[in-house]
Amino acid sequence: MPLRGKCPTCRKETAWENNPHRPFCSERCRLIDLGEWMEERYRIPGKKLDDDFLSNDQDDDEKKKN
Numbered sequence: 001m002p003l004r005g006k007c008p009t010c011r012k013e014t015a016w017e018n019n020p021h022r023p024f025c026s027e028r029c030r031l032i033d034l035g036e037w038m039e040e041r042y043r044i045p046g047k048k049l050d051d052d053f054l055s056n057d058q059d060d061d062e063k064k065k066n
Contacts, residue, residue: 003015003017005022009029
């Protein structure tokens with residue numbers, strides 16, 4: 001019996017083996033998921049960074065350019 005799972009985007013049952021888009025059922029579902037990450041709808045929990053840390057990081061980037 002081949003491995004099957006549900007696509008995380010559309011919940012359609014899909015084959016796991018020989019599926020180039022796994023765990024998704026299609027490229028469309030894979031791109032929808034990527035778009036969700038890009039729009040920051042999904043997040044990985046962690047500590048909130050303070051504004052000083054973020055501004056120092058931008059300053060470092062500017063120094064590297066010059």
